[in-house]
Amino acid sequence: MPEFIPTSSSSTSQKNELVSSNRITSSLSFPRLTPVWRERFERFTKPRFLISAFLATSALYCFVIGRDRYTAVSEFVIQQAMPLQGSSASVLAGAAAAPQVLTSLVDGQYLQVYLESSDVKARLFPDGKQLERDYRIKFPDLWTGLRANTSLPKQLDFYRRQLSAAPQPLSGSVILTTSGFTPEQAFNLNNALLKQSRRFVNEVNQSINADQNLFAKKEVQLAEINLKAATRKLELFREKHGNLSVETEQATTSSFISGLESQLVELKVEEAALRRQYRDPNAPEVAFVADQVKELELQIRQERDRALSKDGRDLNALVLEEAELISDVEYATTNLQSARLAADNSRRESQRQLKFVVVLSQSQLPVGPDNNWRWQAFLASIGIVVVAWGVGGFLLNAMRKS
Amino acid sequence: MRRQVAIVFAISSYDIDRRSTGSSIGAWESIVNPLQIMLFFIGMRVGFSLLRGSSRYAAGGSTDMYFNIVVFIASGFCIAFLFRMVAIKALSGLKLRAPLYYPRIKPLDILLAMALNDFRALATISLGILGLVWCFTWSFQLDSPGLAISVYLITVLMALGFGICLVFLGRLNKWITRIVKRILNRLIIFTSGIFFATFELPEYVRPLVTWNPVLHAVELFRYSLNNQYPIPDISLVYLIWCSLVLLGFSLILYRTNESLLLESNSE
Numbered sequence: 001m002p003e004f005i006p007t008s009s010s011s012t013s014q015k016n017e018l019v020s021s022n023r024i025t026s027s028l029s030f031p032r033l034t035p036v037w038r039e040r041f042e043r044f045t046k047p048r049f050l051i052s053a054f055l056a057t058s059a060l061y062c063f064v065i066g067r068d069r070y071t072a073v074s075e076f077v078i079q080q081a082m083p084l085q086g087s088s089a090s091v092l093a094g095a096a097a098a099p100q101v102l103t104s105l106v107d108g109q110y111l112q113v114y115l116e117s118s119d120v121k122a123r124l125f126p127d128g129k130q131l132e133r134d135y136r137i138k139f140p141d142l143w144t145g146l147r148a149n150t151s152l153p154k155q156l157d158f159y160r161r162q163l164s165a166a167p168q169p170l171s172g173s174v175i176l177t178t179s180g181f182t183p184e185q186a187f188n189l190n191n192a193l194l195k196q197s198r199r200f201v202n203e204v205n206q207s208i209n210a211d212q213n214l215f216a217k218k219e220v221q222l223a224e225i226n227l228k229a230a231t232r233k234l235e236l237f238r239e240k241h242g243n244l245s246v247e248t249e250q251a252t253t254s255s256f257i258s259g260l261e262s263q264l265v266e267l268k269v270e271e272a273a274l275r276r277q278y279r280d281p282n283a284p285e286v287a288f289v290a291d292q293v294k295e296l297e298l299q300i301r302q303e304r305d306r307a308l309s310k311d312g313r314d315l316n317a318l319v320l321e322e323a324e325l326i327s328d329v330e331y332a333t334t335n336l337q338s339a340r341l342a343a344d345n346s347r348r349e350s351q352r353q354l355k356f357v358v359v360l361s362q363s364q365l366p367v368g369p370d371n372n373w374r375w376q377a378f379l380a381s382i383g384i385v386v387v388a389w390g391v392g393g394f395l396l397n398a399m400r401k402s
Numbered sequence: 403m404r405r406q407v408a409i410v411f412a413i414s415s416y417d418i419d420r421r422s423t424g425s426s427i428g429a430w431e432s433i434v435n436p437l438q439i440m441l442f443f444i445g446m447r448v449g450f451s452l453l454r455g456s457s458r459y460a461a462g463g464s465t466d467m468y469f470n471i472v473v474f475i476a477s478g479f480c481i482a483f484l485f486r487m488v489a490i491k492a493l494s495g496l497k498l499r500a501p502l503y504y505p506r507i508k509p510l511d512i513l514l515a516m517a518l519n520d521f522r523a524l525a526t527i528s529l530g531i532l533g534l535v536w537c538f539t540w541s542f543q544l545d546s547p548g549l550a551i552s553v554y555l556i557t558v559l560m561a562l563g564f565g566i567c568l569v570f571l572g573r574l575n576k577w578i579t580r581i582v583k584r585i586l587n588r589l590i591i592f593t594s595g596i597f598f599a600t601f602e603l604p605e606y607v608r609p610l611v612t613w614n615p616v617l618h619a620v621e622l623f624r625y626s627l628n629n630q631y632p633i634p635d636i637s638l639v640y641l642i643w644c645s646l647v648l649l650g651f652s653l654i655l656y657r658t659n660e661s662l663l664l665e666s667n668s669e
Contacts, residue, residue, distance in 0.1 A: 166630040169467070170601055379548030386551065391529050394522035397415070398429035401422050 051385055058381035066377075067141040068369035069179050072186040074194060075361040077173040078107040078201055080354070101172035107201070107355070108167030108174040114200050115176075115193055118152075121159045124192050128155055135162075135181065145181070163193060173360060183366040190363040198357045209350035216343035223339040227332035234325040246318040253307045253315060257300060264296045409506055413515035432523040436483055440527065444475045447597055465599045468631045469624065472535050477627060478596035478620045480528035481554070485561045485616050486590045487520040488513075492565030493572045493583050509663040510656060513565055521558055543628055550626035553638075556645045557619040563648030566656050569663060595620040601632040608635050615644035 043049060080103070114120060125131040128150075135158065137145035146158050164177045176193055180186035238245070271289040278286050307315050418429055425431040448471055465474050492513055536542045544550065572579045594616040600608060611617055618641040621633045656663075 164629070169632055170634060376546050376548035379551050383547055383551030383554075386555070387525055387529065390522045390525045394433075394519075394526050397418060398422075398433075401419070401429040 070366040072190040074363035104172030223336035482594035488561035545629040560645035566652035
C-alpha cells in the first residue's frame with residue numbers, strides 16, 4: 001500500500017527532528033541507567049508526554065485540587081436627585097453640561113479607584129492578621145490564598161483581586177463583583193463595599209456642598225461688615241459737619257443766594273426808576289434804594305464766600321466727599337444683596353445636586369461555587385499549548401529555513 | 403486519522419517551503435504581508451483618533467478607556483484577518499501549483515494546511531505585538547484566557563467552514579469569484595470591528611453590523627482581554643451557532659461534492 005511520500009524538505013525536517021530528539025534524550029540519559037530505565041526515561045521526555053502531563057496536571061488542579069470560589073454581584077448607579085442644567089457634572093470633576101449617564105460613569109470611575117485603594121482596604125480589614133486568617137491557604141490547594149506574614153503591598157494586591165468594580169459606559173451603572181472562598185466572604189465583602197461606595201459619594205458630595213455653603217455665608221458676612229463700615233463713615237461725616245445732607249445744604253444755600261439776587265434785581269430796577277423820577281440823584285428816596293442795593297450786593301457776596309471758601313463751609317468739597325461716601329454705601333448694599341442671592345442659590349443648588357447611590361441589584365448570598373475560573377484556567381493551559389505549538393513551530397520553521 | 407494529520411502537516415510545511423523559495427525574505431513573508439496591513443490599519447486608526455480629538459467622555463465613552471489603540475487593532479486584526487485569509491484563499495481555489503495529486507491528499511487537507519499556516523502566522527504577529535505593547539506599557543491584562551482561546555478556536559472552525567463553502571463557489575465563474583472576493587474583503591474589513599467597538603455605535607446602527615459573526619468573535623476576544631469592555635448585542639452563543647452551522651453545512655457539502663473539487667484540482 002503506497003503511503004504518503006513526504007517531500008524532500010519534510011523528510012529532512014523529520015530527520016532533523018529525530019536527530020535533535022535523539023540528541024536531547026542522549027544528553028539527558030545517564031550512562032549508568034539500564035536500557036529499560038533509559039527507555040522509560042526517553043518515553044517521559046517526549047513532547048507528547050510532556051504536553052499530556054501538563055494538561056493532566058492543569059486539569060487535576062483546576063477541577064480537583066483548586067478551592068471553590070464564590071462570587072457575589074451587585075449593581076448600582078450614582079444618581080442625582082434632579083437632572084442637571086449645565087452646572088457641575090461630577091462629584092469631583094467640574095465638567096459642564098455632561099449627560100447624566102456620563103456623570104455617573106465619571107463618578108463610577110472615581111469610585112472604582114477608591115474601592116481598590118489601600119484606604120478602603122484598611123477600613124474593611126484594619127487588622128492585616130485577620131485578613132490573613134480569613135483568606136489563609138488550605139490543604140490541598142497550596143497555591144490559592146494569603147500566606148502568613150505577608151507584606152502590606154501583597155495584601156493589597158490580594159484584596160484587589162477579590163473585587164472588580166466595572167463602570168458601564170452605556171448605562172452609567174457600576175457592576176461590583178466580589179469573590180471569596182466561602183459564600184459569606186463574597187457576600188459580606190460586597191455589602192461592605194456598597195457601604196463604602198455610599199460613604200464615598202455622600203462624604204465627598206456633602207463636603208463639597210458644605211464648603212460651598214460656608215464660602216457663601218462668609219461672603220455675606222463680609223458684605224454686611226463692609227456695608228456697616230460705609231454707613232458708619234457717612235454718619236460720622238454728617239455728624240461732623242452738623243447737617244443731615246451736604247447736598248441739601250448746598251441746594252438751600254444756592255436757592256437762598258438766588259432769592260437774594262432776584263431781590264437785588266428788583267431793587268436795581270426800582271433804583272433806576274427812581275433816578276428817572278428825581279432830578280437829584282442824591283434825593284433821599286433814591287439814596288435809600290441805592291443803599292439797599294449796596295447792602296444786598298454785600299450780603300450776596302458774603303453768603304457766597306461763606307458757602308464756597310475754604311475758611312467757610314466749603315460746600316463743593318463737602319458735596320464731593322459726601323457723594324463718594326454715599327456711593328460706597330450703595331456699592332456695599334448691592335454687594336450684600338448679591339452675596340445673599342449667591343448664598344441662597346448655593347444652598348438650593350447643593351440640595352438639588354445631592355447624589356445618591358441607587359442600588360439596582362442587591363447582592364445575594366451565593367448558593368454554589370463559581371466554576372468559571374476552573375474552565376478559564378484549564379482552557380488557558382490548552383491555549384498555552386496551542387499558541388506555543390503554533391507560534392513556536394512557525395518561528396522554529398522560519399528560522400531553520402531562513 | 404493520525405496519518406491524515408501528518409498529511410496536513412506535510413502540506414503545510416510544503417506550502418511554507420514553496421512560498422519561502424519564491425520570496426527574498428524567505429519564510430518570514432507569511433508574517434510580513436499581514437504585518438504591513440496591520441501597521442497600516444494602526445496608523446489609520448491613530449490618525450483618526452488624532453483628527454477626532456480626545457473625546458474620552460464622548461457619548462458612550464471611548465475605546466481608549468479600555469485598550470491601548472495598538473492592542474485594540476491587533477486584537478481585531480488577528481481574528482478578522484484569520485477569517486479573511488482563509489476565505490480568500492479558499493475562494494481562489496485549492497491549488498498548490500505542484501504535482502500533489504496523491505490519492506491520500508484531499509482538497510480539505512490543503513485547506514486545513516493553509517488555514518494552519520495562516521493561524522500560525524497571525525498568532526505569531528499578534529503575540530509579538532501584544533508582547534511588545536505589554537513590555538512598553540508594563541501592564542499585562544488577560545482577564546479570561548479560556549474565553550480568548552475558545553473564541554480563537556471557534557473562529558478557526560468558522561473560517562474553515564466558510565472556506566469550504568467558498569471553495570465550491572469559487573468554481574462557478576471567475577467573475578463571480580472576483581466580485582465575491584471584493585465584497586468579502588470590504589465586508590470583513592468594515593463590519594468586523596477592526597476599527598470600531600460595537601458600544602461606540604449608536605443603537606440603531608448596531609443591527610447593520612451585528613449580523614456578522616466575525617464581529618462577535620472580535621468583540622468577545624477583546625472582552626476576554628479586558629472584562630470591563632462593554633459588548634452590547636454581542637453573544638458567544640450566536641458565534642458558536644454560526645460556527646457549528648457553517649462547519650456542519652460545509653462538511654455535508656464537501657462530503658457530497660468532493661469529486662467536483664478533485665476534478666478541479668487535477669486541471
